[in-house]
Amino acid sequence: DTAVxxxxxxxxxxxxxxxxxxxxxxxxxxxxxxxxxxxxxFLKIMFSYNNKELIINETVPNRFSPxxxxxxxxxxxxxxxxxxxxxxxxxxxxxxxxxxAPGNTIYFGEGSWLTVV
Amino acid sequence: xQSVTQPDIHITVSEGASLELRCNYSYGATPYLFWYVQxxxxxxxxxxxxxxxxxxxxxxxxxxxxxxxxxxxxxxRKPSVHWSDAAEYFCAGTPRTAGNMLTFGGGTRxxxxx
Numbered sequence: 001d002t003a004v005x006x007x008x009x010x011x012x013x014x015x016x017x018x019x020x021x022x023x024x025x026x027x028x029x030x031x032x033x034x035x036x037x038x039x040x041x042f043l044k045i046m047f048s049y050n051n052k053e054l055i056i057n058e059t060v061p062n063r064f065s066p067x068x069x070x071x072x073x074x075x076x077x078x079x080x081x082x083x084x085x086x087x088x089x090x091x092x093x094x095x096x097x098x099x100x101a102p103g104n105t106i107y108f109g110e111g112s113w114l115t116v117v
Numbered sequence: 118x119q120s121v122t123q124p125d126i127h128i129t130v131s132e133g134a135s136l137e138l139r140c141n142y143s144y145g146a147t148p149y150l151f152w153y154v155q156x157x158x159x160x161x162x163x164x165x166x167x168x169x170x171x172x173x174x175x176x177x178x179x180x181x182x183x184x185x186x187x188x189x190x191x192x193x194r195k196p197s198v199h200w201s202d203a204a205e206y207f208c209a210g211t212p213r214t215a216g217n218m219l220t221f222g223g224g225t226r227x228x229x230x231x
Contacts, residue, residue, distance in 0.1 A: 004160075035219075041205060043161075043221040056218065090160065106219060108153075110160035 003027050004109035006091045012115045013081055021076045021112045023091030030096050031055075032074035033106070034066060037088040049074050050096060081116045088113050119144050121210045123222035130198050131230045138193040138225050140182075140208030148210040150191040151219070152182055155205040164206075167191060178202070203229045 004025045013019050025032065033056075034046040048056035052068040063079045074093075078085060091109040120143045130136050142148060152164040165176025172184040182193045191208060208222040 041224045043207065043209075043224075045219060048218075092161075105163055105166065107163075108161040 004091055004093055004107050006089075006109040006112045008112060009110065010113045010115075012117060015081055015083060015116055017081050018077070018079045019081060019114070020078070021089055021091075021114070023074050023076070023109060025072055025091075025093040025107070027093055027107060029093040029107075030071045031094050032068065032071070033092040033094075034074065034076050035090040035092060035108075037090060037111070039087070043090070047074075047076075078114075083116050086114055086116045119148070119210070119212065119220055121208050121220050121222040123206075123208055123225050125225045126223070127226045127228065129228040129230060132200050133197050136193075136195045136198045136202070136227070138206050138208075138227070140191045140193065140222055141189050142191065142208075142210045143189065144210065144212060146213065147186060148212050150182075150184060151209045152176065152180070152191075152193045153207045153209060153221075154178075155207065155224075157204070161207065164193070198227075198229055200229045200231065203227055 006023045011019060031050045033048045035043050036046050037043045045058055046060050047066045049068045051071050065077045067075045088111045090111050092106045094106040122141045124139050150167045153161040154164050155161050164180045165174050165182055167174050167184045175181050180193055180195050182191055184191050205224045205226050207224050209219045211219050
């Protein structure tokens with residue numbers, strides 16, 4: 001009964017490849033996110049979607065393209081992978097307004113460990 | 118600029134000892150504040166959150182945190198640490214006017230000595 005699930009958990013791929021990470025939440029939330037955790041454990045938001053609409057797009061290379069087919073899914077597609085893309089990518093979800101509305105909590109998935117060689 | 122800072126990169130405590138992890142924030146107005154824990158190879162689990170009201174908030178696993186406006190701090194505490202508490206701890210904040218923009222501190226790695 002995982003609330004936010006990501007696949008794959010581990011991914012090793014070569015430079016230049018294109019890969020996708022899938023995310024699904026079964027919490028009935030309408031807002032989903034992608035966060036990136038670098039090798040120094042620093043976490044930073046990449047994207048946020050609300051009801052399939054992009055609402056936050058931080059400074060991320062356009063090789064990264066999120067896709068939300070419905071409000072329960074937010075997939076991350078990465079083109080032309082580079083060594084620097086190696087990181088842990090976390091999917092997350094919350095109700096509308098995220099943490100700003102009292103009682104809301106952002107729930108995180110278990111992460112996808114991407115290694116580019 | 119809005120920021121969350123965790124001054125301690127690593128902390129080592131003995132099992133059974135008390136723990137305090139520091140977190141400072143810099144926002145124009147009081148943000149919403151959170152503590153998350155990440156065990157090795159695992160995702161992020163919410164320990165507790167502060168929105169308003171009582172400045173001492175209780176969380177899961179016996180953790181608590183105290184919001185101090187005068188010090189711009191939101192330190193995490195536990196009276197008696199267990200070996201299973203060894204993990205990475207992240208403080209995070211978001212402005213009240215932009216509810217879904219979590220900014221994380223750099224994390225504190227907690228090690229527990231037997």
